[in-house]
Amino acid sequence: MASSRTLNSQSISEITAKEKELTGQDRPVAGGPAAQAQKHANQPVSSDVVSDVAQGEKKVTGRDVPVSGGPAALAQSIASSVSPYNQFRPAIHGAETELTGQDQPVKGGPTAQAQSHANEPINSQNLHDITEGEKKVTGGQRVKGGPTATAQSELGKSRS
Template sequence: MVSEQTIKSDTISNITGKEKELTGKDRPVAGGPTAQAQKHSNKPVTSNVISDITQGEKKITGQDDPVPGGPTAFAQSVASFKTNPVPDHSGRLDSHTISEITSVEKELTGQDEPVRGGPTAKAQSHAGEPINSQNLHDITEGEKKITGGERVKGGPTATAQSELGKSRS
């Protein structure tokens, strides 16, 4: 999926701000989310760009899951702001699919931000990857974290599975 949005200076500036919130440092970290975003300056925000920013975020946090409201989440919000609302059904954990998972998670939790280690975080850790049994398992584990151990009909895992099904039709 290719978004109409591009990595512009204001986007990089916002990602830098989010990175500074995480590190407490005045300057971006080499190989961190800002550096990853800068590599894609003036290019479309794609799932590969999101994946690179996620890897940069992992470098500074040491965590597998992106931080809610952090650099990856901001980049995804840019990517999900599309002028064409009809998504490509790529069968991947792209920004559209992750945005759908986030919406379902918010409905389940009643919170504005995704839960750390929840389904959105698990999906973000696989950003850009084809939907497969391993990342569906991870999303399910995140879903169980927010539901008390149960999968929910129409929940985050079902949302990812639905996207996979649409990509095959």
């Protein structure tokens, strides 16, 4: 696997196909996920690219949350292949959701901290930042099975 994936024509075609599944239309929607992906053609798939595709998806669905298996999910999976750290974000987000009872990440919380380190190797600074984010949503405590524990567990799995 390459150390970085670019948003090549095949990736853009796949995102376009996912958009068509959502809209039922043959042509991409102006400002939709395919159009957003096209803006980033031949660029590394970063969190900014995923965010733009998600905004395009929101435009065609009217929903704040990306569709499972939709264009934004596909862009995220491409981005996840860039760095193992990106794969941890869904796990960290899930642990945060358990704590807060909300699907939306908390500003400055553990998911946001993980997002800020997208495409970086996992290290003690990343884990420290996730811990600080966790403390923000818990009122200063680390929680057994919480976001930090989840990140550490995922890190252990990636090394084995």
